[in-house]
Amino acid sequence: MVEVEREGPVARIFLNRPEKANALNSAMLSALAGALESLDLATLRVVVIAGRGRNFCGGADAGELKALVPANAGAFVEKIHQVCAKIRGLPVPVVAKLHGAVIGAGLEIAAACDLRVAAEGTKFSM
Numbered sequence: 308m309v310e311v312e313r314e315g316p317v318a319r320i321f322l323n324r325p326e327k328a329n330a331l332n333s334a335m336l337s338a339l340a341g342a343l344e345s346l347d348l349a350t351l352r353v354v355v356i357a358g359r360g361r362n363f364c365g366g367a368d369a370g371e372l373k374a375l376v377p378a379n380a381g382a383f384v385e386k387i388h389q390v391c392a393k394i395r396g397l398p399v400p401v402v403a404k405l406h407g408a409v410i411g412a413g414l415e416i417a418a419a420c421d422l423r424v425a426a427e428g429t430k431f432s433m
Contacts, residue, residue: 351399
């Protein structure tokens, strides 16, 4: 669901659920938070967040959204906010490498990054 590649001072974090347009579910948000927490900051100079497949992120997973009720909706939204806070809290620049769809929660993650670079034709939606 989330892959981390490290090459010298550059860490690349990939949303890897292309069959679902990299839509974010609770497990993926937890994996992304864990990936951000596990970065070795000693030699890190930049983090790049990108998506595998045709899209950066199609937003929150529709199946999980459909199952939300008032009792658990806040916890799901809080997971998105926690990931965004972890991105903003990193002591190095974080770059969102955007392509395809950047929707809803995916747009929130992109906005939390320090820089955003979008391929031609990228579609943004909230």
